[in-house]
Amino acid sequence: MNFDLTEEQKLIQETARAFAQTELEPVAARLDQTGDREIFLGNLKKLAELGFMGLNIREEYGGAQAGMIAFSLALTEIARACASTAVTVSVSNLVCEVIQSVGTEAQKRAYIPKICSGENAAGSFALTEAGAGSDPAAMTTTATLDGDAWVLNGSKRFISSAPYAGVFVAWAVTDKTAPKGKGISCFLVEAESEGLVIGKAEEKMGQHASATNEILFNDCRIPKDALLGQINGGLRVAVGELTGGRVGIGSLALGIGLAAMDYATRYAQERIQFGQKIANFQAIQWMIADSYTELEAARLLLMQAAFRRDQGQSFVREAAMAKLFATEAANRACYTALQMMGGYGYSRDFPLERYARDVRVTSIYEGTSEIQRLIIAREILKNVNHE
Amino acid sequence: MKILVCIKQVPDMESRFKVNADGVWYDERDLAFRMNEYDEYAVEQAVRIKEQLGGAADITILSIGPARVVEAIKKGMAMGGDRGVHVKDDSLAQRDPWQLASTIAAFARSKNFDLIFTGMQSQDRGSTQVGAILAELLGYACATTLIGFELNGDVVTARRELEGGVKAIVRFRLPAVVTCQLGLNTPRYPTLPNIMKVRQKELLAFPVADFLTEESLTITEKMYLPEKKGRARVLEGDVSQLADQLLAILKEKTTVLR
Ligand SMILES: Cc1cc2nc3c(=O)[nH]c(=O)nc-3n(C[C@H](O)[C@H](O)[C@H](O)COP(=O)(O)OP(=O)(O)OC[C@H]3O[C@@H](n4cnc5c(N)ncnc54)[C@H](O)[C@@H]3O)c2cc1C
Numbered sequence: 114m115n116f117d118l119t120e121e122q123k124l125i126q127e128t129a130r131a132f133a134q135t136e137l138e139p140v141a142a143r144l145d146q147t148g149d150r151e152i153f154l155g156n157l158k159k160l161a162e163l164g165f166m167g168l169n170i171r172e173e174y175g176g177a178q179a180g181m182i183a184f185s186l187a188l189t190e191i192a193r194a195c196a197s198t199a200v201t202v203s204v205s206n207l208v209c210e211v212i213q214s215v216g217t218e219a220q221k222r223a224y225i226p227k228i229c230s231g232e233n234a235a236g237s238f239a240l241t242e243a244g245a246g247s248d249p250a251a252m253t254t255t256a257t258l259d260g261d262a263w264v265l266n267g268s269k270r271f272i273s274s275a276p277y278a279g280v281f282v283a284w285a286v287t288d289k290t291a292p293k294g295k296g297i298s299c300f301l302v303e304a305e306s307e308g309l310v311i312g313k314a315e316e317k318m319g320q321h322a323s324a325t326n327e328i329l330f331n332d333c334r335i336p337k338d339a340l341l342g343q344i345n346g347g348l349r350v351a352v353g354e355l356t357g358g359r360v361g362i363g364s365l366a367l368g369i370g371l372a373a374m375d376y377a378t379r380y381a382q383e384r385i386q387f388g389q390k391i392a393n394f395q396a397i398q399w400m401i402a403d404s405y406t407e408l409e410a411a412r413l414l415l416m417q418a419a420f421r422r423d424q425g426q427s428f429v430r431e432a433a434m435a436k437l438f439a440t441e442a443a444n445r446a447c448y449t450a451l452q453m454m455g456g457y458g459y460s461r462d463f464p465l466e467r468y469a470r471d472v473r474v475t476s477i478y479e480g481t482s483e484i485q486r487l488i489i490a491r492e493i494l495k496n497v498n499h500e
Numbered sequence: 501m502k503i504l505v506c507i508k509q510v511p512d513m514e515s516r517f518k519v520n521a522d523g524v525w526y527d528e529r530d531l532a533f534r535m536n537e538y539d540e541y542a543v544e545q546a547v548r549i550k551e552q553l554g555g556a557a558d559i560t561i562l563s564i565g566p567a568r569v570v571e572a573i574k575k576g577m578a579m580g581g582d583r584g585v586h587v588k589d590d591s592l593a594q595r596d597p598w599q600l601a602s603t604i605a606a607f608a609r610s611k612n613f614d615l616i617f618t619g620m621q622s623q624d625r626g627s628t629q630v631g632a633i634l635a636e637l638l639g640y641a642c643a644t645t646l647i648g649f650e651l652n653g654d655v656v657t658a659r660r661e662l663e664g665g666v667k668a669i670v671r672f673r674l675p676a677v678v679t680c681q682l683g684l685n686t687p688r689y690p691t692l693p694n695i696m697k698v699r700q701k702e703l704l705a706f707p708v709a710d711f712l713t714e715e716s717l718t719i720t721e722k723m724y725l726p727e728k729k730g731r732a733r734v735l736e737g738d739v740s741q742l743a744d745q746l747l748a749i750l751k752e753k754t755t756v757l758r
Contacts, residue, residue, distance in 0.1 A: 120571045121696060121698070123571055124571065124574060124575055124578060128689050128690055131689060132689055162691070164693045164695075176693070177691075177692035177695070177696055178696055179695070183692075
């Protein structure tokens with residue numbers, strides 16, 4: 114048993130922290146309020162140049178090959194400063210990983226280096242539809258072969274980074290007669306593809322700097338070789354790759370929770386009421402104790418899931434547990450931190466209200482908490498025999 | 501061009517320091533360590549020279565200390581150093597500047613480095629002496645507290661920061677030892693691929709006994725936290741009241757407005 118990070122992991126954490134403090138933190142509040150895209154994309158480019166877009170990607174495709182523990186550490190540090198930046202980094206890494214895991218050599222060489230280097234600002238993961246959220250197998254977007262092209266029709270909802278992504282990994286039904294979930298394939302759709310329309314931007318509660326849009330496929334023609342992985346084998350890819358993504362989202366949530374509690378705890382040491390620091394009140398102390406205990410438990414669950422992945426072990430159950438617990442603990446921590454600051458927690462002059470808005474979605478996207486519980490229970494029950 | 505960069509690993513300066521049981525150094529337990537900030541400028545300048553010379557330079561990153569200092573050496577290598585040298589010493593805290601400089605000199609003497617960089621000082625001991633003593637021991641030219649550095653052939657033109665905002669420009673030939681002040685350049689972040697590739701570079705390790713023969717010339721007798729004097733005063737009121745109060749205090753207690 115060894116809880117120490119390697120020197121490389123510590124250096125990656127230090128680099129992420131230093132970058133986040135110097136470049137992201139000072140603009141995070143402004144990005145939240147104005148969504149200033151130029152600054153946002155500029156920071157993404159710098160992060161790509163440092164290697165944060167391909168943390169788990171092999172060197173030959175421009176990645177850092179640093180492993181999932183490093184991925185988790187980096188996202189926590191980035192999210193401490195700016196959750197919108199963190200989610201973009203997380204999803205872009207996920208897109209690279211999907212391509213690396215099932216793409217042909219030509220697809221890997223064509224798309225991964227562009228995301229890793231920052232030539233593309235981001236990659237998009239286009240699974241969700243209006244009628245297919247928790248149940249992606251219910252999707253209705255179709256892809257039909259027409260000569261040497263696939264023609265996509267339908268629409269996707271809630272697609273992160275859509276306006277500035279260079280490439281979309283998108284799912285569509287290729288066999289309507291197949292049993293549910295068995296007729297879905299995955300495609301690489303370039304941003305410039307004919308018939309791909311970036312639709313309405315979602316007006317969200319938080320994570321404002323990160324764009325979330327509808328996308329429309331109107332007879333969108335893409336080459337035959339844009340099929341990613343096996344025909345009709347797409348849903349398994351989506352479900353499988355989201356396992357790693359969940360470690361990313363849990364780590365991101367942890368970062369927001371820590372930022373909130375660190376801020377509120379410093380505040381509690383300074384704020385005087387009834388002639389003393391509010392940190393002297395046991396009610397406040399219990400808030401601090403409970404929140405940090407939960408965040409520490411979240412960190413350990415995340416580290417365990419990431420460690421198992423780095424060791425080549427299965428981590429489906431662990432990743433779901435980590436995502437479930439970390440995102441909910443972080444939500445509680447932000448709520449508690451806001452409470453600790455009273456009216457100032459609710460004021461835009463302080464970052465707490467932003468943290469509370471930004472953290473909320475972490476228990477929704479990349480699988481809601483309810484879906485994580487389904488996964489965890491399924492993983493446990495399948496190992497329990499019944500006669 | 502052979503370049504040596506001497507770096508130290510120090511505690512994160514945001515840490516809470518406690519004096520250790522012997523009362524002569526700080527307690528190192530539970531502290532997070534990182535590269536001495538001044539040394540980041542030293543590494544950066546060395547890497548820039550290598551870039552200026554189209555890669556025709558070889559950079560060695562050296563650090564003396566316990567096993568943990570390897571992390572700082574690796575950071576230097578990830579920033580662009582070609583090789584690391586770890587001089588293993590579990591008693592770093594007891595070494596004085598004379599011993600540290602003598603150790604580095606013993607390592608460097610036979611190796612014909614053209615240029616040696618150190619930070620202006622370490623953030624923990626702050627003696628500012630290691631670089632200057634090292635230059636003397638090796639018979640090299642020396643310039644300290646650099647805020648500007650330019651290399652043409654074997655001539656360095658450097659800008660130094662003196663007391664009270666005065667600057668000086670000095671020119672000297674290699675070989676030389678220079679010590680770097682904050683602001684000399686903008687140290688780069690090590691990229692993640694470079695951090696991961698450090699493993700492919702050479703990292704040499706030597707016991708300190710291979711190089712250290714000198715006794716220390718200064719001994720720290722006591723380390724203590726300064727006594728808390730006076731109380732900070734928190735001004736209250738609206739902005740204009742705050743400004744008035746501050747102005748009154750500055751007039752009364754300081755010379756800045758006289
Ligand atoms: C800001 C943001 C960014 C996003 N980015 C992306 C993206 O980049 N790519 C992408 O593909 N998607 C993205 N999404 C979509 C996201 O993954 C979905 O919103 C999420 O999966 C939930 O789907 P839904 O919204 O349709 O909710 P629903 O599936 O309709 O769920 C509604 C409620 O019912 C519960 N529920 C559903 N099924 C069950 C069940 N079987 N048992 C118990 N409870 C259940 C849910 O947990 C939830 O509480 C994003 C969403 C947001 C808000």
